[in-house]
Amino acid sequence: MDRSLLSILSLLSLFLCSCISFPSEDQERDKITYLPGQPKNVEFNQYSGYVTVNQQSGRALFYWLIESPASRGAESRPLVLWLNGGPGCSSVAYGAAEEIGPFRIKPDGQTLYFNPYAWNKLANLLFLESPVGVGFSYTNTTSDLYTMGDQTTAADSYAFLVNWFERFPQYKHREFYIVGESYAGHYVPQLSQIVYAKNKGIQNPVINFKGFMVGNAVTDDYHDYFGTFEYWWTHGLISDSTYKTLRVACNFESSMHPSAECIKALYLAEVEQGHIDPYSIFTQPCNDSALLRHNLRGHYPWMSRAYDPCTERYSNVYFNLPEVQKALHANVTGIPYPWKTCSDIVGNNWEDSPLSMLPIYKELIAAGLKIWVYSGDTDAVVPVTATRYSIDALKLPTITNWYPWYDNGRVGGWSQIYKGLTFVTVTGAGHEVPLHRPRQAFILFGSFLENKPMPS
Structure with missing residues (x-):
C-alpha cells in the first residue's frame, strides 16, 4: 500500500478515535432492554443504574437516561437533566412518569403507554433521584438520611454529573441544560452555580453548560410567602381577615421559621380553602386521597409535599414491581423500605435551605447563561404571583413587555422577556x-432550547 495512503488512513483513524466514544462496560451494563408493560415500537435507547457520589459514606444516586429517537437526531440533541423537588420527591415518579417522559402508567399500575408530548423528542433526558433516600437512591450511612440539605444535595449532584459523564463520554461535549420544578427551584440554580464555577477551574472537567429553566419554583422566601397569600386572597380562597392576619403574622424578612401566630393563620387558611387541590385549584382532587394533608412543617408550612392526583398511585404500584426494578437495574442493595414517590424521612429532616436564590440568579445572569422561568397559573402552592414578585426583585430591564403567546390561535399563556431572563406563564x-x-409545555420547552420567544 502506498505510504501517503497509509498516512491518510492513520490520520483518519486518529480523528475517528477522538470524535467517537464507544460504549463502556458500565454503560452497556446499564442499558435497558425492555420495560415490563411497555408499548410496541419503542424507537429510543434507555439506560438506568447507579453512580456513586461519596465512597466513604456509600452514597449512590439512581438515574434514568431516556435518549431521543435516532430518527430525531439523538446524536446531536442536547442533554437535559430534570430534577423534582419536595424536598425528598422522586424525579422518576413525577418528571419521568407523569410529566415529560415518553411513557405514562395506566391505572392498572402495570402497563405503559406513549406520551405524545414527551420531551425526549427534542432532547436526551436524564432523570435523577436526588438526594440519597429519595426513590432508589441509597446510602450505606443511615445518618445521611437525617442530615440532607441544599448544600449536600448540590455537591452530590455535581459529583454525579462528573462521574456520569465519564460513563457516558459521548455526552461530554453536548449542550447541557438543567431543568426542574417546585423545590428544585433551589436545586437547579444551586447546581448551575457549582457547574459554572467548576468550569472556570483549570483542572476541573468542563461541562458544556448552557443554562437552566425552572417551573413553579420556590425562589425567595419573602416573595414566595407574600405572593402566595395574595394569590389565595385574589382567587377567593381565603377571607379578607385571614389575608390581613397572614400578611402580619408570616413576615419572613426577620425570621425563617413561622411563628405560632403564623401557624395558626395558615391552619385557618386551610380550613377556609376547603377540600380543593391546592396544586391545581380548578381540578377535582383524587377522591379518597389522604393525600392533601397540609402538614404544617418546616420551611414552607402550606406545602403538602408533592402534587398528588391519582396518577401518583400508579407509580407507587409500577416502580415497586420486582420485574420493573430488575429491568431498571434498581434496588440492587435490597433497600429495606418500599419505593415511594416522596421520602418523609428526607423531607422532614431537611437541614439547610437558604432564604433566597436571587443572588445566584444575579450571578448567572451576569455570566450570560440562558435562564427561563415558567409558571402554571392555577397553582396555589408556588403561584404565579410569588414568582412574579421574585423576578421583579431582580430589577432587570425589560426587552419585550408582557404579551400573550398562542397555540393554534388560542392563548397559551403570557410572557415577558427581560435582559438575561425570560418569564412564561401557562394558562390553566x-x-x-x-x-x-402537555402540549403547551412541549411548545415552551422547544422555545427554551432554541432561545426563541414564545409564539405570538
Missing part, C-alpha cells in the same frame, strides 16, 4: 405544568 396549568398542559 397547575403545579406540574407538563401534566396539566
